Amino acid sequence: MEIQLESEIGPLRTVVVHTPGSEIESVTPASAEELLYNDVIPLDDVQQEHTQLMAVLNRVSAVVQSTDLLRQAVVTSEQRRELALSLMRPEVRQRADSGWLRELSELSPEAFLQAAIQGVPNRRASFADFLSRRRYDIPALPNWYFMRDAAMAYHRGIVIGAMAYPVRRNEALLARAMLAPYSPVIWDGSCARDPEISLEGGDFLVARRDLLVVGLSERTSAAGLDQLLTALQQYRTEAGLDIPFEVIAVQLPHERTCIHLDMAVTQLDLDCMLVYEPLILGRRRAPVVRCQVVPGKPPRIFYADSLPAALAAAGMPVQTVACGGVDPVVAEREQWLAGTNMFSYGPGKAIGYDCNRATLEELDRAGFEIVRADDVLSGVSDPLAPGRRIIAVSGTELARGGGGVRCMTLPLYRDPVD
Ligand SMILES: NC(=O)NCCC[C@H](N)C(=O)O
Numbered sequence: 001m002e003i004q005l006e007s008e009i010g011p012l013r014t015v016v017v018h019t020p021g022s023e024i025e026s027v028t029p030a031s032a033e034e035l036l037y038n039d040v041i042p043l044d045d046v047q048q049e050h051t052q053l054m055a056v057l058n059r060v061s062a063v064v065q066s067t068d069l070l071r072q073a074v075v076t077s078e079q080r081r082e083l084a085l086s087l088m089r090p091e092v093r094q095r096a097d098s099g100w101l102r103e104l105s106e107l108s109p110e111a112f113l114q115a116a117i118q119g120v121p122n123r124r125a126s127f128a129d130f131l132s133r134r135r136y137d138i139p140a141l142p143n144w145y146f147m148r149d150a151a152m153a154y155h156r157g158i159v160i161g162a163m164a165y166p167v168r169r170n171e172a173l174l175a176r177a178m179l180a181p182y183s184p185v186i187w188d189g190s191c192a193r194d195p196e197i198s199l200e201g202g203d204f205l206v207a208r209r210d211l212l213v214v215g216l217s218e219r220t221s222a223a224g225l226d227q228l229l230t231a232l233q234q235y236r237t238e239a240g241l242d243i244p245f246e247v248i249a250v251q252l253p254h255e256r257t258c259i260h261l262d263m264a265v266t267q268l269d270l271d272c273m274l275v276y277e278p279l280i281l282g283r284r285r286a287p288v289v290r291c292q293v294v295p296g297k298p299p300r301i302f303y304a305d306s307l308p309a310a311l312a313a314a315g316m317p318v319q320t321v322a323c324g325g326v327d328p329v330v331a332e333r334e335q336w337l338a339g340t341n342m343f344s345y346g347p348g349k350a351i352g353y354d355c356n357r358a359t360l361e362e363l364d365r366a367g368f369e370i371v372r373a374d375d376v377l378s379g380v381s382d383p384l385a386p387g388r389r390i391i392a393v394s395g396t397e398l399a400r401g402g403g404g405v406r407c408m409t410l411p412l413y414r415d416p417v418d
Pocket residue numbers: 035036037143146148149168201202203259260262263401402403404406407
């Protein structure tokens with residue numbers, strides 16, 4: 001499987017997803033906050049919505065399930081043993097007896113992956129474990145369907161996330177096992193133990209081969225970005241990309257409403273972005289910092305007036321479309337329901353939630369045809385026909401997991417944009 005990604009909007013050829021399974025049933029009212037969910041959500045409804053999204057994606061690209069990629073990482077019992085050990089909490093690893101380890105490593109690859117994602121309940125095999133309130137020996141991963149966050153593709157390589165919250169740390173280990181066989185790892189945050197270092201894919205937008213937009217957020221720290229930048233410089237030299245490049249950092253507030261950059265802005269076309277105006281254009285917009293890197297020289301770092309201003313100065317002027325339209329209350333509600341969080345499958349073509357009506361109306365006014373997912377699936381509408389278009393999919397339950405369509409998709413291969 002080849003990796004090639006040099007833009008956010010190039011025609012999509014390969015995308016990785018994960019259909020939510022019973023790992024999401026690990027979320028209870030008491031644990032929802034710690035597990036980063038907005039609510040308890042019913043599995044059948046979530047799966048139904050996700051299945052529709054996958055069917056739409058299938059019309060435009062190859063769609064790969066994460067478990068299909070992961071299977072090759074757990075072929076031998078030794079591989080399964082190693083991965084199981086890395087997924088255990090430290091206190092569990094210390095007490096893991098050889099019998100249990102053998103049991104885990106002798107599972108079939110299928111059953112092993114199920115355990116790795118859906119979790120292995122606390123066996124209560126000691127006093128300490130019996131009395132502990134810990135529910136899992138290997139934690140369930142209810143956020144794994146937000147495939148975007150634990151890994152990022154750039155050029156021919158991959159970046160593995162340094163997840164900000166413990167509940168998502170194992171996702172980075174799985175992402176590394178899943179992708180490292182296919183491509184060079186530019187930077188690996190999966191083992192980062194320094195709490196100052198974090199970096200997640202929802203904050204990482206490849207605008208061009210030589211231009212990244214990165215959110216500095218609750219999930220991505222400046223120290224994490226600095227490490228990535230150093231690794232990128234090395235990768236670029238090795239890959240023969242010895243030309244200047246730029247990173248535009250958007251300093252987002254640390255708020256649950258906007259955990260990642262893609263909850264504030266996504267790119268829909270070469271010259272069009274969907275934005276949550278208060279954070280990107282408003283009087284109290286997020287500060288923006290540009291970092292220009294010329295090989296062999298120290299980086300030049302300075303403030304810009306706004307994200308669109310920084311993009312224009314970097315040679316990418318964009319028109320913006322307001323998530324939720326002009327009414328601030330509607331905009332706030334739709335931003336919370338991942339209104340900005342759309343996923344582009346080609347220039348001017350994207351997929352977003354149908355519940356964000358005002359956002360869709362605004363896009364309609366900006367010249368995007370709004371198409372119902374059912375019309376794509378029944379063949380009434382060709383998703384790849386010329387012209388700008390948004391495919392509206394059902395997502396009210398998916399959104400309550402805390403993200404949108406961009407969050408659920410990990411693009412690995414896009415054709416270049418002309
Ligand atoms: N890129 C994204 O914004 N991903 C959404 C992640 C939602 C997940 N419940 C989380 O809070 O991490």
